[in-house]
Amino acid sequence: MASIVKRGKKFSVVYYYTDENGNQQQRWEPPVSTKKEALRRKNEIEYELDTGTFIPPAKVTVETLLNDFVELYGTKKWGLSAYAANTSLIRNYINPILAQQVVQEITPRTVDCFFHQLQTVKPIDLPNRHARTEYITPCTIEKVYKLMRTAFKQAVRWGIIGKNPFDGAVLPKREKKKRAIWDAATIRKALDNCEDAKLYVAMNLSFACSLRLGEITGLTWDCLNITDEALINDDAYLLVEKELARVDQKAINALGNADILFVFPKLMGRTANTRLVLKKPKTESSIRKVWIPKTLACILREWKQKQDALKEMMGDEFIDYNLVLALETGRPCEDRVIGRQFDRLKERANLPDVVFHSLRHSSTTYKLKLNHGDIKATQGDTGHAQPDMVTEVYAHILDEDRKINAQKFEVAFYANPNMQKIEQEVVQQNATPQLDLSTLVQQLQAQPELATTLATLLQGKAR
Template sequence: MASVKKRPDGKWRARYRDAAGKEHARHFPRKVDAQRWLDEVTADVMTGRWVDPRSGKVRFRDWFATYAERQIWSRGTRLSAQQALHSATFADMPIGKIANAHIQEWIKGMTVRGAKKATGLAPATIETRYNLIRQAFKQAVRDRVIAEDPTDGVKLPRQRRKAAAMTVPTVEQVRRALECAPDWFRTYVAVCAFAGLRLGEAAGLQLKDVDFLRRTISVRRQLQGANNHALEEVPPKHQSERAIYIPLRLAEMLSAHVQEFGVRGDDEWLFSVNGRLLNRGSAGHYWRETRKAAGLDEFTLHDLRHFYASALIADGCDVVTVQRALGHSVPSITLNTYSHLWPTAEDKTRTAATGLMTAVLDGGADSLRTAEGSP
């Protein structure tokens, strides 16, 4: 029920009941304004876009805490979400009062230097924080806390292509790393270089993950944490569960590793040092020792993953094949990271045209010679 009535004080009272039957009212000096407001909210109720005006009064910080509690996030994602919220300049504003301009000001603020930072945040970091905050606003729209998402249409700083900063070790450099690595650590390096596993994925391998007969490694988990105290077993990145087809010699290395160094615990973890599983800090330490001995100071463990990807591409593997091997959720991630390694359209055109021209001219010359030599 909706109505507009004049009050004794001369103002016009517009009122309506929401879908739950609760009455809402506002007062206007003119009847036309009251009727316009009433028509708008009535239309929102009828189309399902209506939100309770009181819902928008909750602080964004409090709404985000409620939203985050419902999410199935890894420890790393939860920490990133907390950092994003901490940086949000509108965190203490009522969520219904936050406008597009507030979001844009927040984005711009992260790009400039501050009292405690020499430079602004990297565009990729800004985008990550923005996406985490944006998802909270989108959920608020779905939950009828707010009518519209203020993050729509926000402009983010342009990102430079990641390829420009990518370092890919050569075959000789990887050979030196394997030669200089401690015996027990050599197989871990090989798994990163010849199966493309992320640091945590390699650390999380168990004996049951290796099928020596079919020569596959199944990525089912990863170990996250900078030290033993923070170490935890978590699922792989979103849609990164996969089976990797490995060369025979890598399967043989893994078999020899198990025979020589054994496995750890009831779960039969493949890699451990001094009775403890590898974490980001310990794996990084032994890699730094290895690369120092090999003279490879500019390379990280993750660069071995780039080495693996570049080898697949150089051998003619298509985007989807590389995507699945690396555990990327969508092919666009693979293309954004490694597109510079694939032959360009110009390269393909020249190669195809060269082959065509060779077939015509060389084949024509052979035919001509045959014809001239015929009786």
């Protein structure tokens, strides 16, 4: 017999059937909006079970589910980078373990065992990125969890299963480490010791304008306003409208060129599975206008002159893509080029070990201190989607200001050892003076005109 189970504001029909192997299985039908619809479906199922016309639902493997999930969900919801990352997770870490598992037979215990097993899996080297840990990290496992939870949520929606076994899964503990950053003095030292011109420009753009590295390497001269008039009026700015990225060719084939603004030609003799592109930023909030300090505007103007001189010297060998940061041939300057120069600078100048992206965090920190915690203004520069993303990441900066408040309170209130005596003196100073009648009578007798004036005032009050 079938039954109706209410789930939130919807209704699901639940029943047992015998599969092709003679085993009893439970089936949850896709939820419907009204109890009347559920009752009608319940009667249909019971009739089919009674008459022997019921056709058991086919078993679906995890591999089949994920193929459908990528095709029906991923191609509509993911961008190029997310598509490449998620399909890589499926290919490298999920299918090798769960591919042939039947979706309907996966239980919460199966899920917990899966995540326990993942902790002993060695990471796969990616193009241009080698694994740095012996086993995949809790961060990667968390990404797998989010992907599988979403995939099985779709399986519930499609009526393949009744409940999502990945809800509430037990994951390994992930320790979130605070990102190390440079303070303003260290950044000044780094800039003073920087000998690579492209790195010098990139570091200034990251720190002064809070730009991501992909936004810096994808910046073009037409998105800069650094004219004489702009400098005179303090109106120099740049527009963040695109970013440089290396994307998987399979992702381009699956998603098309909707987010791609320009595809750079392949280098002769190379058959890479990735393409270098200028694409739209990952979120709408990343598209923004950032005002530039005058000094940085002058640095950029000088850099443009040097680039124009190089272009003239190289002649036809220079391919002009209008990029602010470009190699000697005009080709894009990829992240790894800046990263290598940055590592050399740290070693040569004996600077604390941070990644280039930390300059963006240093920028946000510095701006929050300058504007006394103006989160909205800072968010406009960083391009974070929500203000709370700034408060979550940089809460320690706001806490520093609150700490200063406590210090000020200490000086103003608690520093004096005898506050009660001071308070009493303040009360006495501000108290209303008491009227001495005998003194008043003596003054009235000595000055008759004062008595007349007082009598007139009293008569006026009486009226």
